[in-house]
Amino acid sequence: MSESSHPENFIPAMSAIAREAGALLMQYFHQGLKIEYKGDADLVTAADRASEALIRERVSKQFPSHDVMGEEQGLKDRGSEYRWYVDPLDGTTNFAHGYPVFAVSMALEHRSGDTETRIAGVVYDPTRDELFTAEKGRGAHLNGKLIHVSKMAQLKECLVATGFPSHKRHKNPNIFFYHQITLKTHGVRRAGSAALDLCNVACGRFDGFWEFNLNPWDTAAGVLLVEEAGGRVTRFDGSPFELNSRETLASNGLVHDALLHEFEEIFAGRGLEALPDPRVYQR
């Protein structure tokens, strides 16, 4: 079967499940809830768990043979040819603080022999009622309208985005990249939902996005959206992106080489702008 000719259209079912999970998240969001910790500064709420339980229930009813890998419950691998990657609430820290930037992210992968193809992806932002959908070989849509990455070709005119993992922040080098890329662009946004960051590249609001150490459930849907919207996604050295890459660099394609060049320079420690000294500022 060719990658682009998957006969079944899973998007309507995935969209309905994502909308239902999003509505559930909004109920929790309005009522306020207790924060728990999975680790130091790694938050989880009852809403994360309830959303994943709902999604799993709907998938098992409609697609009983499919496997599901979800952030909260992991994967019970039954060797199915279909695997869902589910982030039931991407942006938990925002959610728990009442900051309305979060989403439900789901992707479906088809597995045949050694070949794994992500065939469909859905990201639903219930705060804006924005549903992003993509099907392999059939383009990307926002609320049913075809979307495309931006046409920005100059890095210095770009608006880009990044994120920081909620745990192990002290070991993450991204603060250096944040600093350097901020000085080379119109700015770097750090909104707190990697799935939405990728969707915002797909629809041209952002020209690029990068993050260290994302997990498959963060990226599986958003990466397909960027690719289907005409963009490019690689590792930080330009090699092909894979779900377990731990490096995600997405762009409109036009500024990808420029971003790769900046990454090479930063990793090599070349041409770095020195961090401003707060003591000098104070004087």
Ligand code: IPD
């Ligand atoms: C997090 C968000 C955030 C990113 C973190 C992720 P979660 O997902 O996507 O933007 O910076 O790396 O862990 O924990 O809210 O599902």
Ligand code: CA
């Ligand atoms: Ca996530």
Ligand code: CA
């Ligand atoms: Ca999550």
